[in-house]
Amino acid sequence: MIFFDIDGTLIDHLSASAAASLALYDEYPGQIPFSRAEFPVVWESIMDVHYNRFTRGEISLWEQRRARIRDSFGSPEMTDAEAHERYYVFIREYENLTRAYDDVAPCLEKLAGHKLGIISNGVGDQQLGKLRRAGIVDHFTVMAFPEDTGFGKPHPSIFQEACRRAGEDPRHCIYVGDDLINDIHASHALGIRPIWVDRVGSTTSSVPAQRITSLIQLAEVLEGLTDTSCLKETASPQRTQSPTEELPQRSVPQ
Numbered sequence: 001m002i003f004f005d006i007d008g009t010l011i012d013h014l015s016a017s018a019a020a021s022l023a024l025y026d027e028y029p030g031q032i033p034f035s036r037a038e039f040p041v042v043w044e045s046i047m048d049v050h051y052n053r054f055t056r057g058e059i060s061l062w063e064q065r066r067a068r069i070r071d072s073f074g075s076p077e078m079t080d081a082e083a084h085e086r087y088y089v090f091i092r093e094y095e096n097l098t099r100a101y102d103d104v105a106p107c108l109e110k111l112a113g114h115k116l117g118i119i120s121n122g123v124g125d126q127q128l129g130k131l132r133r134a135g136i137v138d139h140f141t142v143m144a145f146p147e148d149t150g151f152g153k154p155h156p157s158i159f160q161e162a163c164r165r166a167g168e169d170p171r172h173c174i175y176v177g178d179d180l181i182n183d184i185h186a187s188h189a190l191g192i193r194p195i196w197v198d199r200v201g202s203t204t205s206s207v208p209a210q211r212i213t214s215l216i217q218l219a220e221v222l223e224g225l226t227d228t229s230c231l232k233e234t235a236s237p238q239r240t241q242s243p244t245e246e247l248p249q250r251s252v253p254q
Contacts (some may be wrong), residue, residue: 001142001166002111002222003187005177006120009197009215010104011130017044020094024072027089033074046071055121055152095126100134101199107215108139114222117142119162119175121152121182142166153179154186163192176218184209195221 007013018040025032025039034042050064050071059067066083070076073086108116116139120127124145131137144162146152153159163170171191177183184194184207194209201213210221 001115001117001163001168001172002174002176003117003119003142003162003192004140005175005179005183005197006118006122006127006130008178008199009176009183010100010136011098011134012101013098014044016094016097016099017047019097020090023093024086024090028073028086031073034072039072043068043072051121055146055155057150061123095129095133098130098133100136101215103215104134104136107218108136110219111139111222115142115166116140117144117162117166119144119153119158121146121158123147153182156186156190159187159190159192174222176215180207193225 004010021040021043022036024043025036032039046068050059050067053059053067054061054064062084065087066078066080069083069086070078118127118131118140120143122130122145124143124147127145128137128143131140142162142165144158144165146158149155149157149161151157159170159175163173166173169191174193174195175183175187176195176197177187178197178199180196184196187194188208195218196207196209196211197215198211198213212218212221
């Protein structure tokens with residue numbers, strides 16, 4: 001089984017997030033205590049802090065979303081309803097802008113016949129939406145998201161659950177991702193073979209993974225492995241979809 005990360009590996013999260021953060025900034029002129037030029041980077045940094053709390057099981061999905069908005073506006077006293085209203089401005093724009101990288105479709109075409117899955121730190125409903133809009137969701141037969149185990153990467157439980165759903169020993173699986181901590185080191189610690197998608201051309205060394213700079217290179221890397229029999233499709237397994245979280249109604253925020 002070949003598992004993929006989504007954001008930064010299959011889907012260009014950063015470009016969509018940067019543009020959507022500017023839409024949020026422009027919607028509330030003078031209310032965000034950062035310059036417009038610096039806000040996309042600030043927004044992403046704030047998101048990382050609170051989303052990591054969510055993946056560790058410390059706060060709920062909507063608690064981290066509200067915390068991101070309050071920190072971005074420098075307004076810890078902001079009500080839940082106000083935070084939700086602002087978050088919807090961002091997420092509407094973000095979901096309209098998410099796109100697959102150009103190398104994704106040709107990569108998946110070359111991997112026809114392989115068993116493919118997803119292990120993502122994003123919420124299942126939102127992540128499935130990204131894959132559907134990109135037209136690639138049907139390539140994947142097994143998926144695992146934080147709500148399936150209560151934890152996200154780098155916690156081992158999400159990798160273990162994905163392997164359990166696939167019916168595979170972790171040692172017979174591959175994980176393709178872009179984040180050194182959440183994807184590469186975490187999967188390697190469980191015996192999964194990691195492949196690092198280094199789209200920015202990092203100079204980091206001593207990484208326990210095969211490094212590629214484009215998914216176009218993935219098929220060639222897989223051909224170089226000594227035993228790929230466990231990666232081939234032998235049946236048509238049922239898709240395993242995660243439970244989805246309902247968004248709070250705008251009239252009655254949760």
